[in-house]
Amino acid sequence: EIVCYSCSPVRDEMTAAFRSSADVWVDAWQMSDDELADRIQADKVDILIDVSGHTTGNRLHVFARKPAPIQVSGFGHATGTGLQTMDYVLADPVFIPQSARHLLAEKVYDLPCLITIDPILDLPASEPPMLRNGHVTFGVFNRIYKISDEAVEVWSKVMREVTGSKIIIKHTLLDDPMLRDNLVARFVAQGVAEENVTCLGSSPRPEHLRAFANVYISLDTFPQNGGVSTWESLYAGVPVVAKLGNGASSRAGGSIVAAVGLDDWVAEDDEGYAAIACKYAAQPAYLARLRSDLPARIAAS
Incomplete structure (x- = not known):
């Protein structure tokens, strides 16, 4: 089950696309940190993923309250959060080298590649110029x-x-x-x-x-x-x-x-x-x- 907590007042076609993929959608942008943490616990979320990092409007104070048993930093720059309550950070073998992994509060969980885009399928082949x-x-x-x-x-x-x-x-x-x-x-x-x-x-x-x-x-x-x-x-x-x-x-x-x-x-x-x-x-x-x-x-x- 996928529960999305939307923490932005912006509503556009991207919001609609994510909303259509969720089993439960919560407009959380007006909730206080305590209210949102209580709601996440009430929803019995097992794995809570942050996609904001330290950018404007983030809800890292909610993650500091540890409302879910497993918490993951899924922000696409793999810089970590510094929070002891964050269990994992998503990265890949190149993004965060082994020599730097001890510097993060989180354990690194490797994806094949952290940065991806939708496949470009209609691009015509060309000969070398x-x-x-x-x-x-x-x-x-x-x-x-x-x-x-x-x-x-x-x-x-x-x-x-x-x-x-x-x-x-x-x-x-x-x-x-x-x-x-x-x-x-x-x-x-x-x-x-x-x-x-x-x-x-x-x-x-x-x-x-x-x-x-x-x-x-x-x-x-x-x-x-x-x-x-x-x-x-x-x-x-x-x-x-x-x-x-x-x-x-x-x-x-x-x-x-x-x-x-x-x-x-x-x-x-x-x-x-x-x-x-x-x-x-x-x-x-x-x-x-x-x-x-x-x-x-x-x-x-």
């Missing part, structure tokens, strides 16, 4: 404020080493000419020719997904990784180079890439990241096979 245009095209379809100076430096190093390579950066904010010019200037300052940097702005989602047909290899941002954008690239058959950092948000990319069996696309440092990008940029036959195999790999993961 290198076969059409004769050069390697890297892609970054992440939010541009995730693009750190360190990432630009590493990407530029890769582009200097991969002769004739180009990069496509796509994000809604790049409709703004000033932001676009500023981003291009950051690459130019690292020795990348302006004509080798293409900036694309907003587009309807189907068109956005089809734009991966022009990308040979995707480059994940760091230290703040991609999530949905990483999955979108993989569903399009475009592998993603990722780098592991110390925090949860800097391990999401590696978590996703490893979950579909591409462990050798995950680096520990900048040098390893650049080496992976350069290595596979020189293997067009392998990338062509991988491009056609990735959707099936994801389905089996």
Whole structure:
């Protein structure tokens, strides 16, 4: 039996979708912590899962009262709550490494991959763009404020080493000419020719997904990784180079890439990241096979 305690006054189509999946729905946003804890106990809930973490509007004070025998932090960033009354935190083998697990109040319960999206089933297969245009095209379809100076430096190093390579950066904010010019200037300052940097702005989602047909290899941002954008690239058959950092948000990319069996696309440092990008940029036959195999790999993961 699934009981949902809705702690937000917002009502939209997502609320309706969750409500239709619940056996019992409780509008709990006006309940005090004591009232909600009493209601959960009265409902005889065995396993209580939090999906808010330390974000605005959370009900961690309810979890501190331990109204259910097993309590789980299911918030999608696997940072833990610090509550001794929280028994488990959902993560995956990459998101929280073994060396850090002693730091959490909760016991880590591993899923195959913590960050997932609904399957993208209608994405048409595409041939590697290198076969059409004769050069390697890297892609970054992440939010541009995730693009750190360190990432630009590493990407530029890769582009200097991969002769004739180009990069496509796509994000809604790049409709703004000033932001676009500023981003291009950051690459130019690292020795990348302006004509080798293409900036694309907003587009309807189907068109956005089809734009991966022009990308040979995707480059994940760091230290703040991609999530949905990483999955979108993989569903399009475009592998993603990722780098592991110390925090949860800097391990999401590696978590996703490893979950579909591409462990050798995950680096520990900048040098390893650049080496992976350069290595596979020189293997067009392998990338062509991988491009056609990735959707099936994801389905089996």
